[in-house]
Amino acid sequence: MRLVTALEVFTRERVAELIDHGEPYIDRARELTVDFKFDFDLTRALVGKSISFGELMSHAVPLNGVADLDKVFKSLTEKPLTSLLNGVHDWVHVEIDGDSPAPIVADVDEMKANLNLLFKARHVLVHEMPETRPFTDDQLKQFARASFEFTHAIDQAITKLLYGNYPLTQIEINQRASERAQQSKQDLGALLDHVNPGGTSERLKKAQAVWVSYVESEATFLSRMDMERHEHGSIAPSIYWSVADELTKERIAWITRSYGEGWGPLD
Numbered sequence: 001m002r003l004v005t006a007l008e009v010f011t012r013e014r015v016a017e018l019i020d021h022g023e024p025y026i027d028r029a030r031e032l033t034v035d036f037k038f039d040f041d042l043t044r045a046l047v048g049k050s051i052s053f054g055e056l057m058s059h060a061v062p063l064n065g066v067a068d069l070d071k072v073f074k075s076l077t078e079k080p081l082t083s084l085l086n087g088v089h090d091w092v093h094v095e096i097d098g099d100s101p102a103p104i105v106a107d108v109d110e111m112k113a114n115l116n117l118l119f120k121a122r123h124v125l126v127h128e129m130p131e132t133r134p135f136t137d138d139q140l141k142q143f144a145r146a147s148f149e150f151t152h153a154i155d156q157a158i159t160k161l162l163y164g165n166y167p168l169t170q171i172e173i174n175q176r177a178s179e180r181a182q183q184s185k186q187d188l189g190a191l192l193d194h195v196n197p198g199g200t201s202e203r204l205k206k207a208q209a210v211w212v213s214y215v216e217s218e219a220t221f222l223s224r225m226d227m228e229r230h231e232h233g234s235i236a237p238s239i240y241w242s243v244a245d246e247l248t249k250e251r252i253a254w255i256t257r258s259y260g261e262g263w264g265p266l267d
Helices: 001-020 025-031 041-048 053-059 067-078 082-084 093-097 108-127 139-162 170-195 202-223 236-260
Strands: none
Touching: 001 025, 001 053, 001 067, 001 108, 025 053, 025 067, 041 236, 067 082, 067 108, 067 139, 082 139, 093 139, 108 139, 108 236, 170 202, 170 236, 202 236
């Protein structure tokens, strides 16, 4: 049944997102039950980074029923499914539309029971090939509602868990992107002070000046942002600062790796 397929795809995407977010989720992934064998194609995909570690793990976990869903999310979030979903509301509807924070899932146990019936119905259809379908029209509606509630609530719960009270308006999004970029800039400055005390390396100064110019040009190009005339779309600042943040993090990683590998004196 397509509802089960949609649930599986959605769940694997959220599992990959959690693991690829980093600690503590990547460490908790060791608790997952996985079944895969490394062959040439899989190893090449990992080395070539065409798939992430989270994607690998998410596609190896069994998802054959609510018990599996519960185990996966409990392993990664350290919360049983019932606790994870209880009271979860739609952050956007509350903050933007002014709705009351009504729970997405009114009865988590009922939702889980309907999902269990859905998985069982899929099993019967696929493996037993019955002459009549193993569910009623009313049950099908309940399956659809339970699937919607589960995906909606999990999406809100995981997003809140990873990103907190994330910005919703474009102004807030732009501000958050700017703050992240400024923090990365400070981290880079601290690293440069560490590897080049007193700023004595003229070569590093020149290289850094060229790099700063490159970041500004690249961010301006990709965001189509006109810093002088301010003629750009409302999303442009977010793109600009996100590009600057990503390039700065790459610069930090490069300098850290180069310095750690002992490439010799900086001056």
